[in-house]
Amino acid sequence: MTKKIINHIEKEFGVTFRHVETLTEAFTHSSYANDHRDKAIKNLERLEFLGDAVIELTVSEYLYKKFPNHPEGQLTRMRASIVRQESLASLAKEHRLHEFVRLGKGEEQMNGRSRTSLLCDLFEAFVGAVFVDQGMDTVVDILQKVLFPKIDSGAFSHGMDYKTALQELLQKNGVVTIQYKIVDKRGPDHEREFVVEVYVEGDSFGRGVGRSKKRAEQAAAKQALDMLEEANES
Amino acid sequence: MTKKIINHIEKEFGVTFRHVETLTEAFTHSSYANDHRDKAIKNLERLEFLGDAVIELTVSEYLYKKFPNHPEGQLTRMRASIVRQESLASLAKEHRLHEFVRLGKGEEQMNGRSRTSLLCDLFEAFVGAVFVDQGMDTVVDILQKVLFPKIDSGAFSHGMDYKTALQELLQKNGVVTIQYKIVDKRGPDHEREFVVEVYVEGDSFGRGVGRSKKRAEQAAAKQALDMLEEANES
Numbered sequence: 001m002t003k004k005i006i007n008h009i010e011k012e013f014g015v016t017f018r019h020v021e022t023l024t025e026a027f028t029h030s031s032y033a034n035d036h037r038d039k040a041i042k043n044l045e046r047l048e049f050l051g052d053a054v055i056e057l058t059v060s061e062y063l064y065k066k067f068p069n070h071p072e073g074q075l076t077r078m079r080a081s082i083v084r085q086e087s088l089a090s091l092a093k094e095h096r097l098h099e100f101v102r103l104g105k106g107e108e109q110m111n112g113r114s115r116t117s118l119l120c121d122l123f124e125a126f127v128g129a130v131f132v133d134q135g136m137d138t139v140v141d142i143l144q145k146v147l148f149p150k151i152d153s154g155a156f157s158h159g160m161d162y163k164t165a166l167q168e169l170l171q172k173n174g175v176v177t178i179q180y181k182i183v184d185k186r187g188p189d190h191e192r193e194f195v196v197e198v199y200v201e202g203d204s205f206g207r208g209v210g211r212s213k214k215r216a217e218q219a220a221a222k223q224a225l226d227m228l229e230e231a232n233e234s
Numbered sequence: 235m236t237k238k239i240i241n242h243i244e245k246e247f248g249v250t251f252r253h254v255e256t257l258t259e260a261f262t263h264s265s266y267a268n269d270h271r272d273k274a275i276k277n278l279e280r281l282e283f284l285g286d287a288v289i290e291l292t293v294s295e296y297l298y299k300k301f302p303n304h305p306e307g308q309l310t311r312m313r314a315s316i317v318r319q320e321s322l323a324s325l326a327k328e329h330r331l332h333e334f335v336r337l338g339k340g341e342e343q344m345n346g347r348s349r350t351s352l353l354c355d356l357f358e359a360f361v362g363a364v365f366v367d368q369g370m371d372t373v374v375d376i377l378q379k380v381l382f383p384k385i386d387s388g389a390f391s392h393g394m395d396y397k398t399a400l401q402e403l404l405q406k407n408g409v410v411t412i413q414y415k416i417v418d419k420r421g422p423d424h425e426r427e428f429v430v431e432v433y434v435e436g437d438s439f440g441r442g443v444g445r446s447k448k449r450a451e452q453a454a455a456k457q458a459l460d461m462l463e464e465a466n467e468s
Contacts, residue, residue, distance in 0.1 A: 041463055060284055
C-alpha cells in the first residue's frame with residue numbers, strides 16, 4: 001500500500017518524500033487507526049491541523065500579491081471560497097488521493113471514501129505532510145500547479161457571493177421564498193454587529209453575524225449552504 | 235512619526251525594515267485613512283489579512299512540534315486560546331505598538347487606541363508587515379521572543395478544560411463511560427479539600443485533589459490525560 005502511495009505522489013506531484021511514515025500518516029483515516037487500535041497507528045488529524053493553516057497562509061499570500069488593490073474584505077471572501085471544504089475536497093478527488101487513503105471497515109461501507117469532509121481532511125493532511133517533510137517552498141510549488149491556475153481562471157469568483165449561491169441551489173427545483181431578517185443589533189455604534197437570520201419558506205436555515213447588514217446576510221447564507229451540504233452528505 | 239515607529243521597532247524587536255512604507259501601512263488605521271481620503275493612504279487591513287494567517291501557521295507549527303503526542307483536538311483548542319483577540323491585543327500593548335498607530339480623530343476620541351479589537355488588528359498587521367518585508371524566519375524569531383515563552387510557561391493552559399479534552403480523546407473511538415467519583419473529603423469546612431477519582435469503563439484512570447469538586451475533577455482528568463499520553467509515547 002505504502003509503495004503505491006509513494007509512486008502516486010511522485011508521478012502526480014513530482015515529490016519524493018524523505019520520511020515515508022509522514023506520508024503514510026497523512027493517508028491513514030482515524031477509522032483505520034481505530035480498527036487497529038492495538039498497533040497505535042497514527043492518523044491524519046495532526047497533519048490536517050497543520051495543513052489547514054499552511055493552505056490558509058499560502059492562499060492568503062497568493063491573493064495578497066495577485067490583487068494589490070483589492071480591499072481586505074474582498075480578499076477574505078475570496079480566500080473563504082477557495083479554502084472551503086468543497087474546493088479542497090475536489091482537489092483531493094482530481095488528484096485521486098482518496099484512492100489511497102486507509103479507511104476503517106465501517107467507514108468504507110458507509111462510502112466514506114467519497115465523503116466531502118473526508119476528502120477535504122485528506123487534502124489538508126497531505127499538504128501538512130508535504131510541509132513537514134519538504135517545507136513551504138514545495139507546498140507552494142504544488143499549489144502553483146493544482147490550485148492557483150484555478151484562482152487565475154476565476155473558478156472561485158462565483159463562490160464569493162453566498163446569497164446568490166444559496167438562491168441558485170434552492171431554486172434549482174422551482175421558486176422558493178428566501179428572506180433575510182435582522183434579529184439583533186449589538187455593540188456600541190462604532191463597533192456595531194448585526195445578526196441576521198435567513199428563512200427559507202418561513203423556516204430558519206441559518207444565522208450570521210457581521211459588521212454590516214450585508215456581511216451578516218452573507219454569513220447567514222453561508223451557514224445555510226453549509227447546513228444543506230452536510231444534510232446532502234449524510 | 236514614521237521615524238519614531240522605525241526606531242521603536244528596531245529597539246523592541248531588532249528588526250530594520252527594508253521598505254519603510256510597509257511599516258507605515260501597518261501603523262495606519264482605516265479611520266486615519268478615511269480622514270485623509272484625498273491622499274489615498276493605505277490602511278493596515280490588507281496586512282492584517284495576511285498577518286492573521288501568518289500567526290495561525292506559526293503557532294500551529296510550534297504546537298505541532300512541541301506537543302508531538304497531543305491529539306488534534308487539544309492542539310486546536312490551544313491554538314484558539316493563543317490566537318484569540320485578547321491574547322494578540324495584549325501583545326500589541328506590551329510592546330507599545332498602540333502608541334504609534336495613526337488614528338482618525340473620531341476613533342481617537344472614542345478611545346480606539348486601547349480598544350481590544352484595534353490592538354489585535356494592529357498586532358496582526360505588524361506581523362503581516364514583517365512577513366512581507368523580512369520573511370517568515372524573522373516572524374518566527376519575533377514570536378520566539380514575545381509569544382512562545384508564554385506558551386511554554388503555560389499562560390494559555392488555564393483556559394484548558396481537561397474534562398472535555400479527556401472525553402474527546404476517549405470518545406473518538408466510540409462511546410465510553412467516564413465517571414467522576416468523590417473518594418474523599420478532607421480538612422475542616424473552611425479549607426475543605428476534595429479528592430476525586432476518574433473511572434473509564436469502570437477502571438481508575440486518575441486522581442485529583444482540589445478546593446472544589448470541579449477543580450478536583452479537572453485535576454483527575456488532567457492526570458488521566460497525562461497517563462494516556464505517556465502510554466502513547468512508549
